Structures are given as structure tokens and as C-alpha cells.
Amino acid sequence: MARLTVAHFLCVLGFLPKALPALIETQQTVTAALRDDARLTCRLTQTKDVVQITWHRLRHAENTFLASYTEKYGERVNPKLERKVEFADAALQRTSIVVKNLTEEDKGCYRCMFNTVSEGALTGQTCLQVYELHEPVLRVGGSDSTVVSCWATGRPAPTVSIDVLQKDLQLVANGSVSVANSNGSVTVNTTAVLSGHPVNGKQVVCTAQVFSSSQTTTMIFPDLDEEPEPESRDGLYAEESGPSLSYICAPLISLALIILILCLVIFRRKLNNKKNNSELEKKMTSERPQDDNTTTPLIEEGTKAKRRTPFKKTPSRMSPSRKSPSNPLTLKPRELFFNSGDKTNCPKLECLNENC
Incomplete structure (x- = not known):
């Protein structure tokens, strides 16, 4: 007891050094659930001439660069981890990053580093624990x-x-x-x-x-x-094992009924179309004539009348006194020529036959 009193007296007088406050304030351990996001923060308790802040991950003796920040170049993130890490707070006296969609590979310790001009690098560390429950x-x-x-x-x-x-x-x-x-x-x-x-x-x-x-x-x-209550195969209550079987079967039964009704409607339509086509074909067949060679009554009557009418010879245009020669070879070639064409403008031909 006396020793503690003396030590306290010497500390008050300044003969013993006092414990210096931590320059970097951070949470030693951060816990987050699997597939959640985790936020890691480091903050300087005193204002320092910081020019750059960097974040690294320490896991399995590996030091992986994550991100950095400077006033000149702004935020920079490792290209391989752009979808994994992002800045939540970027400043020279305080910094925070967010590790997204946590997996088992993300657990470990993370180091924040404040690079100063006068005192060098000031380092803080926080460890991330990922759990599943x-x-x-x-x-x-x-x-x-x-x-x-x-x-x-x-x-x-x-x-x-x-x-x-x-x-x-x-x-x-x-x-x-x-x-x-x-x-x-x-x-x-x-x-x-x-x-x-x-x-x-x-x-x-x-x-x-x-x-x-x-x-x-x-x-x-x-x-x-x-x-x-009946137990499932896993030993759980039916209400704990998942949704009731009726909630699963009801939509399936309804869907099956709808499909069945649609199939019946389509089948009925096809059957009606087939029946209508059959009736139409029968009707067209009954209206079609039995024999293609049979003539209509009007044509048949005209044919009979034609047969009853005697044949009349057309009178010859030539005068009876001048009969055409029976043998065309007796005509002159010129006469043969004009007889084959138009006779209106033909000159009067002389007949060589004595019977003209």
C-alpha cells in the first residue's frame, strides 16, 4: 500500500512517465454475418500532417493492398477488389471502408496507415470476424x-x-x-x-x-x-419444415385443370372444323353432274332441231350461163392467180374454154 502511494506521488510530480493516449482510435474486433457488409473505421485522436491514407488486409501472412486516399489523387481502390471494397469516409484525419458481401475469405485483420510528413506512418489495426447463424x-x-x-x-x-x-x-x-x-x-x-x-x-x-x-x-x-403433430424426415414439425403441402399442390392442380380445359376447347374446335369440312364436301359432291359428257337440255334440243332442218345449198354467185370450169388446169395461170385473191378489182378474164 505504501509503495502504491509513493508511485502515485512520483507520477503526480512528473518523475514517472504517464501512459500516452492512442493516436489512432479503432474498433479492435468487428463481427458481421455471412453475406452482409462490414464497415471498418480508423480515426486520429490528434491532428497530424497526413498526406496519404492506405488500407491493407493481413491474412495468411499476406499483405494485400485494398485502397488509398490522397487530396491530390482522391480515392483509389485495387482494381481486383472494386466490387468488394469501397470508401465510406475518405479524409486525412478519419477513414472508413466497407467490405461488401462477406464470405469466409474476408475474415482477418485489416490495417489502416496514416502517412505523415513529420512522424512517418501511423498504423492502426482492426480484425473482422465473419459468422453464420x-x-x-x-x-x-x-x-x-x-x-x-x-x-x-x-x-x-x-x-x-x-x-x-x-x-x-x-x-x-x-x-x-x-x-x-x-x-x-x-x-x-x-x-x-x-x-x-x-x-x-x-x-x-x-x-x-x-x-x-x-x-x-x-x-x-x-x-x-x-x-x-407429424414429423418430417428431418425430425422437425411439419410447420417448421416449410410451407404446407396444400399450398404447393393447390396452384399445381389449378394449373393442370386450366391446361386440360384449353386442350378440350382446342380439340372441340378441330372436331367441329373437320365435321363442317366433311358436310361441305358432301354437299359439293351431290351438286356436281354425274356424267361430264351429258349435255344440257337446251343444247340437246338445239341439236335435235338442227338435225330436223334440211340442208340447203347456197346458190352460186356465178351466172348459170357461165359455169366454172370443172378442171382448173384449163385456166390460164393469170386466171388462177386472180381467182385466189380479191375479185372486185380483177379485170375481166377471157375464158379459153369453149363452154364459157
Whole structure:
């Protein structure tokens, strides 16, 4: 006690050095869920002559450049990480970056560096933890419905606990079982036995926690006289396993009925069209004449009248006294020439035949 008093007295007098405040203020650990965004911030507690700010990621002994800022050139981001990292706050005394759509590869420590003219590089560091946590599932089992089970899946392995809200009920923990999944996550199943009666209408709370993040599920004990709800293949209640089967089947049945009605309508139309075409073809066939060589009554009557009319010879234009020669060879060539053409302007020909 005396030594502490002396040390405090010397510190007040200035003989012992005082602890210097941190020049860079930052959050040592940042936790964020998988596929979320994380914001990392560094801030100078004192004003310095800063000319440049840079961010690096330290992971597996690798130092990866992320981004930098200067008043002259502004913000610069690693071209390979343009969709991953962006500035949220760019200034010479304070800087913040956002790491988007977090994956397991993004966890690690990030270093912010303030490059000054007089004091060199001032460095701060913050570490990012990426977690995965799914909503816990609570179930009541056993012959007397007094066994309570709760499980949750997360990365890293979550902490699963079961509690009751009523003071007249107690839970005796039986233990937890962890199962590693192929994707790196872990499923933890915690089981407890409920003591105290009656349990009808009592509430049980299951909490799953990873780092500072937690998720809670609450369930009310069912009536012991009622039949338990059927379980799915995964051991979950039907209402916990997903949407009811009726909600899935109803739209499918409606769609099938609509398709069936459309098919019936199309088939009926095709059948009617085929029937109409058949009737039209029959009608056209009945109206078509049986024999193409049969003549109409009018033509037939004209033919008969023509047959009854005697043939009359057309009188010859030549005078009876001047008959045409029976043998054309007796005519002169000139006469043959004019007889074959127009006779109106022909000169009067002399007949060489004695019978002219």
C-alpha cells in the first residue's frame, strides 16, 4: 500500500512517465454475418500532417493492398477488389471502408496507415470476424412430452441454451451434441428434461448465439391430450419444415385443370372444323353432274332441231350461163392467180374454154 502511494506521488510530480493516449482510435474486433457488409473505421485522436491514407488486409501472412486516399489523387481502390471494397469516409484525419458481401475469405485483420510528413506512418489495426447463424429449431418429444430439444446451425459452432419462463417449471440439462457439416458449419443439438406439472400452455425459449449475435425461438407446450403433430424426415414439425403441402399442390392442380380445359376447347374446335369440312364436301359432291359428257337440255334440243332442218345449198354467185370450169388446169395461170385473191378489182378474164 505504501509503495502504491509513493508511485502515485512520483507520477503526480512528473518523475514517472504517464501512459500516452492512442493516436489512432479503432474498433479492435468487428463481427458481421455471412453475406452482409462490414464497415471498418480508423480515426486520429490528434491532428497530424497526413498526406496519404492506405488500407491493407493481413491474412495468411499476406499483405494485400485494398485502397488509398490522397487530396491530390482522391480515392483509389485495387482494381481486383472494386466490387468488394469501397470508401465510406475518405479524409486525412478519419477513414472508413466497407467490405461488401462477406464470405469466409474476408475474415482477418485489416490495417489502416496514416502517412505523415513529420512522424512517418501511423498504423492502426482492426480484425473482422465473419459468422453464420441460422434460426434455432425447438421441439418437444418423449412419451409424456417433457423432453425438450433445440438445435441450431452456425459457423463457428453456436452455443445453444434452453430456458423456461415459468418459475414452477425446471429444466434438467442432459447435454449437447455437435455435428460438423460438409460446408464447414456446425449443428449443435441441446436436450433437456422438463420437471413440474402441469406443463400445458407453458413457454420454452431456445437461444442460439455466435459471438455477440444471437437468435431466439419460443414455443408454447401443447396440450397433452392432443395428438402430436407429424414429423418430417428431418425430425422437425411439419410447420417448421416449410410451407404446407396444400399450398404447393393447390396452384399445381389449378394449373393442370386450366391446361386440360384449353386442350378440350382446342380439340372441340378441330372436331367441329373437320365435321363442317366433311358436310361441305358432301354437299359439293351431290351438286356436281354425274356424267361430264351429258349435255344440257337446251343444247340437246338445239341439236335435235338442227338435225330436223334440211340442208340447203347456197346458190352460186356465178351466172348459170357461165359455169366454172370443172378442171382448173384449163385456166390460164393469170386466171388462177386472180381467182385466189380479191375479185372486185380483177379485170375481166377471157375464158379459153369453149363452154364459157
